[in-house]
Amino acid sequence: MEFPGASGLIMNEPLLWEKGRAGRCGFSLPRRDVPFSPVDEALAGTGPDFPDLSEGDIVRHYTRLSQWNFCVDSGLYPLGSCTMKYSPKISEKQVGRRGFASAHPMIPALLSQGILRIMHELERTLCEITGMDAASLQPAAGAQGELAGMLIIHAFHRSNGEKRTKILVPDTAHGTNPASAALCGYTPVPIPSGVNGILSPDAVASLMDEDTAGIMITNPNTLGLFENNIAAIAGIIHAKGGLVYGDGANMNALMGIVKPGEVGVDVMHLNLHKTFAAPHGGGGPGSGPVCVKKHLAEFLPVPRIVMEGGKYLLSENFPGTIGKVHAFHGNVGVMIKAYCYIRLMGAEGLTRASEIAVLNANYVKEMLKNVYHLPYEQICMHECVLSDKNQNEYKISTLDIVKRLMDYGYHPPTVYFPLVVPGAIMIEPTETESKEELDLFITAMKSIAREAKEAPYILREAPHRTKVKRLDETRAARQPCLAG
Amino acid sequence: MRFIPHTDDDITSMLAAVGLASLDDLFSSIPAECRSREPLKISEAVTEWELNDFMEKLSASMASTPEYKIFVGAGSYDHFIPETVPFLLGRSEFVTSYTPYQPELSQGTLQAIYEYQTLTARLLGMEIANASMYDGASALAEALLMAIRVTGKKQAAISTLIHPHYRRVVRTYFEPAGYELIELPYLENGTTDITPISKIDDLAAVAVQSPNFFGCIEQLAGAAKAAHDRRALLVVSFTEPLAYGLYKSPGSQGADIACGEGQSLGIPRSFGGPGVGMFASKMDYVRQMPGRLVGKTIDAKDRRGFVLTLATREQHIRRGKATSNICTNNSLCAVAASMYMASLGAGGFRDLARLNYDKAEYLKNLNKTARFKVPNSGPTFNEFVVEFPPNFEVIHRRLMEQKIIAGLPLETYYPELANHYLICVTETITRDDMDTLVREVKS
Numbered sequence: 001m002e003f004p005g006a007s008g009l010i011m012n013e014p015l016l017w018e019k020g021r022a023g024r025c026g027f028s029l030p031r032r033d034v035p036f037s038p039v040d041e042a043l044a045g046t047g048p049d050f051p052d053l054s055e056g057d058i059v060r061h062y063t064r065l066s067q068w069n070f071c072v073d074s075g076l077y078p079l080g081s082c083t084m085k086y087s088p089k090i091s092e093k094q095v096g097r098r099g100f101a102s103a104h105p106m107i108p109a110l111l112s113q114g115i116l117r118i119m120h121e122l123e124r125t126l127c128e129i130t131g132m133d134a135a136s137l138q139p140a141a142g143a144q145g146e147l148a149g150m151l152i153i154h155a156f157h158r159s160n161g162e163k164r165t166k167i168l169v170p171d172t173a174h175g176t177n178p179a180s181a182a183l184c185g186y187t188p189v190p191i192p193s194g195v196n197g198i199l200s201p202d203a204v205a206s207l208m209d210e211d212t213a214g215i216m217i218t219n220p221n222t223l224g225l226f227e228n229n230i231a232a233i234a235g236i237i238h239a240k241g242g243l244v245y246g247d248g249a250n251m252n253a254l255m256g257i258v259k260p261g262e263v264g265v266d267v268m269h270l271n272l273h274k275t276f277a278a279p280h281g282g283g284g285p286g287s288g289p290v291c292v293k294k295h296l297a298e299f300l301p302v303p304r305i306v307m308e309g310g311k312y313l314l315s316e317n318f319p320g321t322i323g324k325v326h327a328f329h330g331n332v333g334v335m336i337k338a339y340c341y342i343r344l345m346g347a348e349g350l351t352r353a354s355e356i357a358v359l360n361a362n363y364v365k366e367m368l369k370n371v372y373h374l375p376y377e378q379i380c381m382h383e384c385v386l387s388d389k390n391q392n393e394y395k396i397s398t399l400d401i402v403k404r405l406m407d408y409g410y411h412p413p414t415v416y417f418p419l420v421v422p423g424a425i426m427i428e429p430t431e432t433e434s435k436e437e438l439d440l441f442i443t444a445m446k447s448i449a450r451e452a453k454e455a456p457y458i459l460r461e462a463p464h465r466t467k468v469k470r471l472d473e474t475r476a477a478r479q480p481c482l483a484g
Numbered sequence: 485m486r487f488i489p490h491t492d493d494d495i496t497s498m499l500a501a502v503g504l505a506s507l508d509d510l511f512s513s514i515p516a517e518c519r520s521r522e523p524l525k526i527s528e529a530v531t532e533w534e535l536n537d538f539m540e541k542l543s544a545s546m547a548s549t550p551e552y553k554i555f556v557g558a559g560s561y562d563h564f565i566p567e568t569v570p571f572l573l574g575r576s577e578f579v580t581s582y583t584p585y586q587p588e589l590s591q592g593t594l595q596a597i598y599e600y601q602t603l604t605a606r607l608l609g610m611e612i613a614n615a616s617m618y619d620g621a622s623a624l625a626e627a628l629l630m631a632i633r634v635t636g637k638k639q640a641a642i643s644t645l646i647h648p649h650y651r652r653v654v655r656t657y658f659e660p661a662g663y664e665l666i667e668l669p670y671l672e673n674g675t676t677d678i679t680p681i682s683k684i685d686d687l688a689a690v691a692v693q694s695p696n697f698f699g700c701i702e703q704l705a706g707a708a709k710a711a712h713d714r715r716a717l718l719v720v721s722f723t724e725p726l727a728y729g730l731y732k733s734p735g736s737q738g739a740d741i742a743c744g745e746g747q748s749l750g751i752p753r754s755f756g757g758p759g760v761g762m763f764a765s766k767m768d769y770v771r772q773m774p775g776r777l778v779g780k781t782i783d784a785k786d787r788r789g790f791v792l793t794l795a796t797r798e799q800h801i802r803r804g805k806a807t808s809n810i811c812t813n814n815s816l817c818a819v820a821a822s823m824y825m826a827s828l829g830a831g832g833f834r835d836l837a838r839l840n841y842d843k844a845e846y847l848k849n850l851n852k853t854a855r856f857k858v859p860n861s862g863p864t865f866n867e868f869v870v871e872f873p874p875n876f877e878v879i880h881r882r883l884m885e886q887k888i889i890a891g892l893p894l895e896t897y898y899p900e901l902a903n904h905y906l907i908c909v910t911e912t913i914t915r916d917d918m919d920t921l922v923r924e925v926k927s
């Protein structure tokens with residue numbers, strides 16, 4: 001088979017305000033059936049300086065722009081920890097149904113039973129998958145789910161009359177973990193991971209004390225490894241009155257395999273736009289439900305969906321709540337897509353998804369480990385981490401390798417993360433990529449390793465086939481131009 | 485399986501390649517006591533057709549326009565959306581790409597967001613805007629935290645005429661950090677009384693919403709002067725950006741940060757989300773800004789291109805010291821807003837804003853003619869408060885059965901405002917709808 005990467009005719013397209021003519025409009029102004037009323041001239045403005053474009057101008061503009069993007073519908077997108085799986089198209093249709101799309105969030109719940117049912121069932125299903133007892137869908141993305149989780153931990157300690165100041169965060173954690181903790185006023189205390197890439201109970205025990213609110217733990221961790229001491233670590237944290245926060249970004253490895261709630265996690269978030277196949281939208285909207293064990297349910301954001309007399313209602317009656325994190329109920333459109341995905345997959349399908357996601361990652365790891373350096377030689381979960389160590393002797397870095405990968409028709413993996421692996425190349429194929437797709441990707445990666453040795457200049461100047469070459473990021477930061 | 489392409493043969497050969505005998509062996513590194521003991525208790529898979537039927541039934545159970553005439557806005561507005569917006573937004577290249585970390589493969593999203601930042605800055609009269617926040621509420625919370633970083637002070641004054649939900653979100657964000665939030669009362673004319681700020685010692689920011697929760701236009705220039713006299717920032721929040729097609733922008737009146745909800749701009753209400761948190765400020769404060777920024781640069785061949793920039797503010801670089809924990813934002817909705825703003829253009833945006841204003845004025849006047857009190861005398865946009873006769877809730881309920889939702893009862897949020905309702909009108913409401921509403925309320 002041929003690599004997907006090829007060059008085609010790509011159109012240039014100016015910025016919106018570099019085209020159009022004053023007087024054009026791409027919108028039918030609704031019929032005026034009321035008279036003009038006087039306006040307070042002291043407050044009236046001139047209106048925004050927008051370009052005037054016809055409908056055709058707009059359509060061509062965005063069609064051309066879209067063609068400059070790589071996406072998972074066009075090819076393999078092995079971005080580690082981002083779970084770029086295929087998103088079912090039928091889910092998009094459901095979100096667009098008039099009843100959901102036009103629903104107002106502040107009218108009585110009795111007029112919104114359909115959507116509340118979806119949200120309630122989604123909460124229950126996420127609890128079943130995670131082994132938790134209660135959930136709130138309100139957080140708008142993973143990081144806000146983390147923040148909600150941290151606020152819940154904060155509220156828990158306060159309800160015990162305590163104010164703890166620190167939180168343990170492994171050095172392999174996503175940057176959002178320490179940032180979310182800091183928003184809650186906690187000082188993140190880094191814990192080094194062990195030699196095998198796994199957290200050791202001893203390392204946790206030596207740092208855990210009564211001034212520490214708990215631990216934030218990503219499982220599988222960002223090296224793609226299962227934290228197999230999780231139960232012991234949870235024991236240590238709980239013994240000192242702390243709580244265990246689970247970062248569920250990597251839950252795609254564990255559906256039907258491990259329930260975090262059964263291994264000591266007290267509170268966790270999920271990313272519906274990763275594990276549950278809601279598309280990423282070029283950077284959102286996401287949805288980051290927060291799930292808790294029973295003893296933390298009273299702190300969840302409000303309103304919560306409750307059932308009374310066979311009807312779904314929205315209740316504010318939870319005095320312990322951390323409050324609200326979203327103006328309304330969160331990113332409901334994203335929840336509908338996740339709900340549809342779960343319904344289309346069923347229990348067996350979800351478990352199979354995790355199994356195949358892990359199989360795919362191990363397959364890629366095994367096929368590439370003799371070509372690229374593999375820092376941790378063991379079975380991985382849904383993603384594997386390689387590095388550029390073998391290529392350094394040719395003065396080739398991870399950046400060169402992945403830029404070259406674009407020419408072959410693939411999106412680069414996550415790079416230079418986790419920080420514990422210098423030059424990390426973190427590959428998460430997901431379960432929706434077939435064996436033949438992976439084989440071709442593996443061949444491309446091997447071919448690049450060969451080029452690194454034989455013709456390294458090709459890599460250093462890569463990519464060659466994209467619309468633009470490498471961009472000057474230093475210039476962008478030194479002389480910021482953020483608006484035209 | 486439909487979304488998983490692996491045949492049994494594929495699985496067998498892949499397992500052989502990794503040296504394992506079964507799929508279960510892949511999980512051998514997980515201690516047995518951590519493994520789930522039972523299969524997931526989730527209903528079995530449905531077909532596409534079953535899903536369609538089921539979802540259609542649920543959708544039909546919702547009170548939706550146009551059968552229902554919903555005179556409620558309060559931060560979530562019904563506007564016509566040109567078909568081009570969902571059509572273009574539905575392109576896979578926009579929908580199924582990730583955050584544009586690799587600019588050579590993401591110029592489409594990057595240019596679209598750069599354009600969004602520009603149109604947002606122009607709309608709000610500010611120098612720069614970020615790539616988006618989650619919603620108007622978290623944008624306000626982050627704006628106030630930003631003001632605290634900029635000024636090094638620890639108290640914020642916030643108008644009680646900011647959307648009550650936004651204030652609750654701000655309180656949630658402020659609570660553990662220990663910053664103080666002081667609520668500013670409102671005046672009889674439906675605008676904020678900012679005089680109490682003179683008594684606040686450590687004032688980082690004054691936050692007002694315009695149009696405010698009652699639909700009234702705040703005196704932003706005065707608020708800016710008062711805030712600046714105290715060396716505090718003026719943060720202007722909004723829920724209805726269409727208003728700036730008619731009224732002066734926050735930036736033109738001295739706002740230091742303008743932030744709010746952009747759902748009005750081409751995004752369906754969707755039960756409150758996803759919308760888009762718009763966030764703009766002065767260039768001087770860019771290094772304290774939360775969220776992603778797209779910047780213009782050049783490529784190795786001197787051609788124009790766009791990248792995510794100033795990332796040293798962000799969590800993936802600064803970790804615990806980042807300006808915010810935000811990572812994924814509401815990018816696709818930002819692109820929708822940009823498509824919408826560009827579709828209307830300067831002329832269309834002004835005309836649509838004026839039409840919304842005139843419709844609301846029409847209904848306001850109908851109410852006055854019907855001798856219902858419109859307590860706030862000042863100018864409004866889209867929304868206004870009406871005081872109905874006592875026990876109006878009975879009529880409100882009856883109208884609901886007739887599929888008319890006659891405004892939002894304000895007593896829930898302002899206990900002193902019994903029988904006061906917040907009424908919203910946009911271009912999707914016809915003169916007939918308004919005539920019917922007032923006739924039914926009177927009868």
